[in-house]
Amino acid sequence: GNSVTQMEGPVTLSEEAFLTINCTYTATGYPSLFWYVQYPGEGLQLLLKATKADDKGSNKGFEATYRKETTSFHLEKGSVQVSDSAVYFCASEGFQKLVFGTGTRLLVSP
Amino acid sequence: GAGVSQSPRYKVAKRGQDVALRCDPISGHVSLFWYQQALGQGPEFLTYFQNEAQLDKSGLPSDRFFAERPEGSVSTLKIQRTQQEDSAVYLCASSRGRAKETQYFGPGTRLLVL
Numbered sequence: 001g002n003s004v005t006q007m008e009g010p011v012t013l014s015e016e017a018f019l020t021i022n023c024t025y026t027a028t029g030y031p032s033l034f035w036y037v038q039y040p041g042e043g044l045q046l047l048l049k050a051t052k053a054d055d056k057g058s059n060k061g062f063e064a065t066y067r068k069e070t071t072s073f074h075l076e077k078g079s080v081q082v083s084d085s086a087v088y089f090c091a092s093e094g095f096q097k098l099v100f101g102t103g104t105r106l107l108v109s110p
Numbered sequence: 111g112a113g114v115s116q117s118p119r120y121k122v123a124k125r126g127q128d129v130a131l132r133c134d135p136i137s138g139h140v141s142l143f144w145y146q147q148a149l150g151q152g153p154e155f156l157t158y159f160q161n162e163a164q165l166d167k168s169g170l171p172s173d174r175f176f177a178e179r180p181e182g183s184v185s186t187l188k189i190q191r192t193q194q195e196d197s198a199v200y201l202c203a204s205s206r207g208r209a210k211e212t213q214y215f216g217p218g219t220r221l222l223v224l
Contacts, residue, residue: 100152
């Protein structure tokens, strides 16, 4: 079945630093890929998605590119803000259901 | 418009009690999903409905877990004879229903079994 592996946290950065959170997947076929974010005390929110190889999802300054050759969907942001502090989940979609990674906590200090 | 809502937001149960968790999906969404999120982990799939039909229940951990969506809208996840290992956040999500559609999540119900 599908599986998703993402880097362990916490990731601790200073404001305006560059962010990368690695995510790789295994799947049968070509699933859609997602990044969800969970802010403190809130539910899961879709951050961005990509539905086919070489697609780039982007939102709020975050980007991720669907790389079939490396089975990866790494999340990047050029300049993080304190308000980006949250837990980030990578997920793949197979047969309608989502398979999530374990989440990566991002802490951004002023 | 209104998002996915869940109730109760918090539930404390004594071991052995039955609990019922409710999910109200986004109006018009055909598909509804339940996930279980243990502390410090990512959500794990439990079950999936398309309208009132339960198409996949492969993630339900035991026969103590039961889900229904009798009219194709509101769904209830029931856990019988709760055990301490059932303590988790239970997330509901809905989507318009076609393949590869985005799933929208509710705030979750945090269940603590003592």
